Amino acid sequence: MVPVSTHTAAPTEGVPSPPGAFIQDRLAGWVSDLTTLHELTERLAGTATLDSALHELLRAGATLVGSGRGLVVLEPSDGRGPTRTIGLGLTHADLGHIETVSRGATAYGRFLDGLPDTEGPRATPDIPGGAGLDPRSREVAARLGYAADYTQPLATETAGRLGAAVWLYDEPAEPLERQRHLVGAYARYAAEHLARLLELERARADAAVIAEELFPSRLPRIPGVRLAARRRAGSEGGGDWYDALSLPDSALGLAVGSVGGSGPAAMAATGRLRAGLRAYAVMEGEDPVAVLSDLELLLRLTEAGGAATALYAYCEPDRHTLLLAGAGHTPPLVTGERRTEFVETGLSAPLGMLSCWEAPSVEITVRPGETVLLYTDGLLHRTGDTTDRAFARLRSAAAGVPKALRQDPGAVADHILRAVLPDGAGRSDDTEDIALLAVRFD
CATH class of the missing domain: 3.60.40.10 (PPM-type phosphatase domain)
Structure with missing residues (x-):
C-alpha cells in the first residue's frame, strides 16, 4: 500500500514546460520552408530561357527575403557572355542610376570583379546611417527610395562566377538567419540552372552565326x-x-x-x-x-x-x-x-x-x-x-x-x-x- 498525502504540493518554479509545443512549431516551420523552396525551384525549372529564368529568380528571391524590389546582373567570369541586367520593380532609368555607382563600392560589383573576401552574401542593413559607405551609393539610394540591400552571389564549381542578385528594402532591414538560409539554398540551385541555360544559349548563338555564313x-x-x-x-x-x-x-x-x-x-x-x-x-x-x-x-x-x-x-x-x-x-x-x-x-x-x-x-x-x-x-x-x-x-x-x-x-x-x-x-x-x-x- 502506498500512502496518499492529503496535502497539495506547491507549484514548482523555474522548471521549463515540456518541449513538445516548441518542437512542433519548429517542425511546422521547416516543413513550410521546404514546401516553399520546392515550389519555387519547380517554377524555376520550368523556365527555358535565360531571361525568363532571371526574372523568376528575382521574384522568388524577393519572396524569400521579404523584399519588393531588386536586380540581377548576369556577367559570366569567363568573359564569353552574354550579359544581362534585369530589374524587379525598377525602371530602366532606375537601373541606369544604380550603374552609376562605382562597382568597387557595391557588393555585387566586387563579387563580379573577383575581389577578395566577396564570395558570400552581403547585407547593407542601413544605407542612410551606415558608416564608411560610398557617397554615391547613399545618393542613389535616397533618389530611388531604398534604405537597405541584400546581395546574393550566383556561382557554380564548374562555371565559376555567373552573376549576382540584389534585393532592396524601403526601410533599414536585413534578412533573418532563416531567410538567408533559404535564399542561399535557392540561389545554389538557380546558379546550376542558369549555367545550363547559359551553355544552351551560347550553343544556339554559335549555331546562328554558322547558319548565317x-x-x-x-x-x-x-x-x-x-x-x-x-x-x-x-x-x-x-x-x-x-x-x-x-x-x-x-x-x-x-x-x-x-x-x-x-x-x-x-x-x-x-x-x-x-x-x-x-x-x-x-x-x-x-x-x-x-x-x-x-x-x-x-x-x-x-x-x-x-x-x-x-x-x-x-x-x-x-x-x-x-x-x-x-x-x-x-x-x-x-x-x-x-x-x-x-x-x-x-x-x-x-x-x-x-x-x-x-x-x-x-x-x-x-x-x-x-x-x-x-x-x-x-x-x-x-x-x-x-x-x-x-x-x-x-x-x-x-x-x-x-x-x-x-x-x-x-x-x-x-x-x-x-x-x-x-x-x-x-x-x-x-x-x-x-x-x-x-x-x-x-
Whole structure:
C-alpha cells in the first residue's frame, strides 16, 4: 500500500514546460520552408530561357527575403557572355542610376570583379546611417527610395562566377538567419540552372552565326528582276536554305532546299549541298535536271543515308521565263494582280531516295509585275494545319497582298510571313526552319 498525502504540493518554479509545443512549431516551420523552396525551384525549372529564368529568380528571391524590389546582373567570369541586367520593380532609368555607382563600392560589383573576401552574401542593413559607405551609393539610394540591400552571389564549381542578385528594402532591414538560409539554398540551385541555360544559349548563338555564313551575304542585282529573301531559323538549327547567283548572259540561278535533321550535322550538310549546287549551276545552269542529278550524286557520296529536297530554277529576266525542276520540294507560287497559282513541277522523290534522280523540267512565263515565291516546307509546317489547308492558307496570303506592296518583293515576303504564320513573325522556339525567296519581274 502506498500512502496518499492529503496535502497539495506547491507549484514548482523555474522548471521549463515540456518541449513538445516548441518542437512542433519548429517542425511546422521547416516543413513550410521546404514546401516553399520546392515550389519555387519547380517554377524555376520550368523556365527555358535565360531571361525568363532571371526574372523568376528575382521574384522568388524577393519572396524569400521579404523584399519588393531588386536586380540581377548576369556577367559570366569567363568573359564569353552574354550579359544581362534585369530589374524587379525598377525602371530602366532606375537601373541606369544604380550603374552609376562605382562597382568597387557595391557588393555585387566586387563579387563580379573577383575581389577578395566577396564570395558570400552581403547585407547593407542601413544605407542612410551606415558608416564608411560610398557617397554615391547613399545618393542613389535616397533618389530611388531604398534604405537597405541584400546581395546574393550566383556561382557554380564548374562555371565559376555567373552573376549576382540584389534585393532592396524601403526601410533599414536585413534578412533573418532563416531567410538567408533559404535564399542561399535557392540561389545554389538557380546558379546550376542558369549555367545550363547559359551553355544552351551560347550553343544556339554559335549555331546562328554558322547558319548565317551558309547564306549569300547579298543577293545579285540583275536588270529586269528584283530579289528578296527571308529566313526564320528554328530553335534547333535546321537545314533549310536558299541561294541566288549570277550566271552568264545575265541569267540567274535560283534555289531553295531542305536537309533532313537538325543541329550541326544538318548545317554542315546544308553547306556542302549549297556549295555543290553553285558549282553545278555554273557548269550546267541551263539544265535544271542535270543540276539536281549532280546534286543527287553529291548527296550520296557525302551524306550516306541522308535525304534532302531541292528546287532549282534557271531564270532569264529578259525573256521573263523560269526553267525549273524540283526534287521532292514544294511547288513555287506565282502571284500578281491577275493570278495567284502554284506551279506544277512534276513528281519526284527527294534527293537520296532514288537510285538515279530524274524528273522533267518545267518552263513558265512570268508577266511583268508578278512575283515568284520559292519557299521551304517549314513555312507550311509552322502553320500547324494539314498540308492541303496550309497550301490554301499560303495561296490566300499571296492573293491578299495589298497593291501598294506588290512593287517590293521584300514587302510581299513580309506580308506573306505575317499572314501565314499563326503568330505573325514566328516563334523563336519553333523547331521548323523557314527559307523564302521572292523574285519580282519588272
